[in-house]
Amino acid sequence: MKPRDLSDHVAYEAGRGIEEVARELGCDPSELIKLASNENPHGPSPAATVAIREAASSVSSYPKAAHADLTAAVAERWAVDDEQVWLANGGDGAIDYLHRATLEPDDTILVPTPGFAYYGMSARFHHGDVREYSLEREADFEQTADSVLEAYDGDRIVWITSPHNPSGSTMALAEIERIAAETDAETLVVVDEAYGEFADGESALSLTEGRNGFESRDDVAVLRTFSKAYGLAGVRLGYAVVPDEWADAYARVNTPFAASELACRAGLAAIDDEEHVERTVETTLESRTTMREGIEAHVWESEGNFVLVDVGDATAVAEEMQARGVIVRDCSSFGLPGCIRITCGTDEETDRAVETLNAVLADLELDVDTDTNSEVADT
DSSP, X not given: OOOOOOTTOOOOOOOOOHHHHHHHHTSOGGGOEEESSOOOTTOSOHHHHHHHHHHGGGTTXXXXXXXXXXXXXXXXXXXXXXXXXEEESHHHHHHHHHHHHHOOTTOEEEEEESOOTHHHHHHHHTTOEEEEEEOOGGGTTOOOHHHHHTTOSSOSEEEEESSOTTTOOOOOHHHHHHHHHHSOTTOEEEEEOTTGGGSSSOOTHHHHHTOTTOOOOSSEEEEXXXXXXXXXXXXXXXXXXXXXXXXXXXXXXXXXXXXXXXXXXXXXXXXXXXXXXXXXXXXHHHHHHHHHHHOSSOBOOOSSSEEEEXXXXXXXXXXXXXXXXXXXXXXXXXXXXXXXXXXXXOHHHHHHHHHHHHHHHHHHTOOOOOOOOHHHHTO
């Protein structure tokens, strides 16, 4: 007996952890900094840490009350009905639920390339197929309705990542509205806003709910997570906000308990910890500026908690930076073998990353674009 044919499934490549790298290098983990997985440099929300501690003795119970309470809190945060909030085991869990609720065998989804591999992985798990639209490096990964609509061919779901990972580019709400308007009535446009707290702009929920001058749409959903700005990546907590018409589907597609007791209690505490989120966003903005102004290579403008850097040979640079104690993301797995992605860290971490990268580029003598980003940094 063997599993079904999984030959067209590509394994997700996560960033390497400090402990793993420390064992490989034979050094103390405290000597390393990890800026590879877009994690929160300030750790989890302090309020969430307290909540997890206090909830530890109740993990023998299923999270029914906590799940309902967090659903209500998220709904209040976005001024939507409770039934529109689909809690999940991380943002990837919400991706699965949307695919379960939407895809029939052989339906297709349309995804950005480069982009988050799990969109396609999840669709294939649900017997769907995957098509792509390109975000061009030469155009600074600009996101437009034209680039999506030119590739669109009746796909059941169109995925938009705004801010985009790994480039940090965003798509204007008017462009998203145009995509929704010009695609088929049975096409769902899903906007992944995992990095939305770091972006300068309104959420695509303005389209779902008919706010800020937009008409309400029943074909736009939004994805959010507690992993980034709230610092809860380890507890796996995310959610989708769907149109009213989709509300009843959640009970039919979710797992019996879509988020754990600890995750729900942590989320309930974190969602009100505005001080932690504000501190995290402030650190991100400062770090992005430092890297754009200080790195001696081209750095794309980003609205995420990371920057994408043109280094010529991503693998060589990432390996050498790791050897010098700074773990960054080799973007070869995104189809960008000349680029690395660096997470925004604390002031100290960011300064070390900039100094280390510049030294590595000088020592390896790579042929890279030495644009210091001064024009964009001044805007």
